Amino acid sequence: MRIHGRHYRTIFPAEDGAGVSIIDQTKLPFAFEIARLSTVEEAATAIRDMQVRGAPLIGATAAYGIALAMDADASDEALAQAVRVLGATRPTAVNLHWALSRVENRLAPLSGRERVRAAWTEAEAICDEDVEQNHAIGANGARLLAEIHAKTGRTVNVLTHCNAGWLATVDWGTALSPIYQAHDAGIPVHVYVDETRPRNQGAALTAYELGAHGVPHTVVVDNAGGHLMQHGKVDICFVGSDRTTASGDVCNKIGTYLKALAARDNDVPFYVTLPVTTIDWSLDDGLAEIPIEERSAREVTNLVGIDEDGAVHDVRVVAPGSPAANPAFDVTPARLVAGLVTERGICPASREGIAGLYPDYTRSAAE
Numbered sequence: 001m002r003i004h005g006r007h008y009r010t011i012f013p014a015e016d017g018a019g020v021s022i023i024d025q026t027k028l029p030f031a032f033e034i035a036r037l038s039t040v041e042e043a044a045t046a047i048r049d050m051q052v053r054g055a056p057l058i059g060a061t062a063a064y065g066i067a068l069a070m071d072a073d074a075s076d077e078a079l080a081q082a083v084r085v086l087g088a089t090r091p092t093a094v095n096l097h098w099a100l101s102r103v104e105n106r107l108a109p110l111s112g113r114e115r116v117r118a119a120w121t122e123a124e125a126i127c128d129e130d131v132e133q134n135h136a137i138g139a140n141g142a143r144l145l146a147e148i149h150a151k152t153g154r155t156v157n158v159l160t161h162c163n164a165g166w167l168a169t170v171d172w173g174t175a176l177s178p179i180y181q182a183h184d185a186g187i188p189v190h191v192y193v194d195e196t197r198p199r200n201q202g203a204a205l206t207a208y209e210l211g212a213h214g215v216p217h218t219v220v221v222d223n224a225g226g227h228l229m230q231h232g233k234v235d236i237c238f239v240g241s242d243r244t245t246a247s248g249d250v251c252n253k254i255g256t257y258l259k260a261l262a263a264r265d266n267d268v269p270f271y272v273t274l275p276v277t278t279i280d281w282s283l284d285d286g287l288a289e290i291p292i293e294e295r296s297a298r299e300v301t302n303l304v305g306i307d308e309d310g311a312v313h314d315v316r317v318v319a320p321g322s323p324a325a326n327p328a329f330d331v332t333p334a335r336l337v338a339g340l341v342t343e344r345g346i347c348p349a350s351r352e353g354i355a356g357l358y359p360d361y362t363r364s365a366a367e
């Protein structure tokens with residue numbers, strides 16, 4: 001993504017080669033700040049406090065977190081401790097556990113400087129692969145937008161929930177990648193952006209990055225999506241995923257399920273975009289098996305914003321003394337998903353559909 005005329009990935013090795021740079025997403029959209037991670041504890045805090053967030057970016061940050069840990073102490077105990085600390089940060093995005101397992105398996109047989117070098121090399125490979133996968137997701141998803149434009153001859157209206165864009169990945173994004181590529185190819189696209197309470201990833205992050213790329217968009221409250229679909233304002237929905245089961249159940253930001261229900265009721269195609277790293281091959285029943293993160297009630301009771309003078313305020317919007325619950329994700333059953341847009345193509349949200357795109361993965365998962 002180009003910000004202030006310069007291309008950025010959301011995470012990259014610091015110029016001095018001793019740390020990791022991230023875009024601090026808790027400062028957006030009002031300030032664009034690069035933060036430095038120098039220790040595994042700082043990487044864990046960045047994930048837990050959502051300075052970085054989004055399944056693929058969480059995985060990439062965890063991989064670099066291990067590299068930072070190995071810089072300090074490349075022992076087996078330090079490796080196990082780093083995996084434990086990073087693995088305990090957030091429970092739902094499977095990319096976190098996939099990345100930790102991949103790096104740990106790569107490092108286990110190594111020692112000393114070879115282990116340190118491999119940790120950094122593996123983290124960089126995970127990032128490079130994510131960029132390639134998301135670009136391919138974009139190309140596959142952009143075809144859907146081109147088809148709608150060819151059929152209607154007008155601007156294609158997309159609705160998206162939360163932020164599954166450049167800021168949720170290393171680059172390009174998943175749900176926003178098809179939008180960027182269609183826009184760049186001259187296909188007129190407009191995006192309805194769900195604000196996505198309580199942390200407003202849509203209003204703060206998706207709107208920010210679509211604006212930076214020049215993509216027309218309109219921020220709407222979460223509860224407006226069904227109304228827009230009833231009035232024919234939405235041609236297609238694109239959302240991301242934090243964990244999708246081998247049978248096609250999709251876990252994503254809270255509120256996704258309600259959008260899928262409204263889409264089904266209004267015959268609006270509801271697509272989920274994801275790389276293979278977000279598929280959990282061990283799970284079949286998403287509703288029963290995917291762990292749903294419960295975040296702080298304060299995220300519901302309070303809002304953070306800036307006033308006309310640019311001063312940041314944290315204000316309570318819920319009746320004093322009233323408790324709040326804050327499940328951060330929900331599960332959309334495969335039956336409500338029109339298709340999965342992946343780096344390998346588009347498939348039905350079903351065990352057979354996924355196996356058709358990933359025979360190499362389903363075979364090894366069965367062994």
Ligand SMILES: CSC[C@H]1O[C@H](OP(=O)(O)O)[C@H](O)[C@@H]1O
Nearest residue numbers: 053054055162164168240252253
């Ligand atoms: C491409 S993964 C994006 C996914 O992650 C977000 O959750 P969070 O902001 O809490 O990390 C949301 O579910 C997005 O769809």
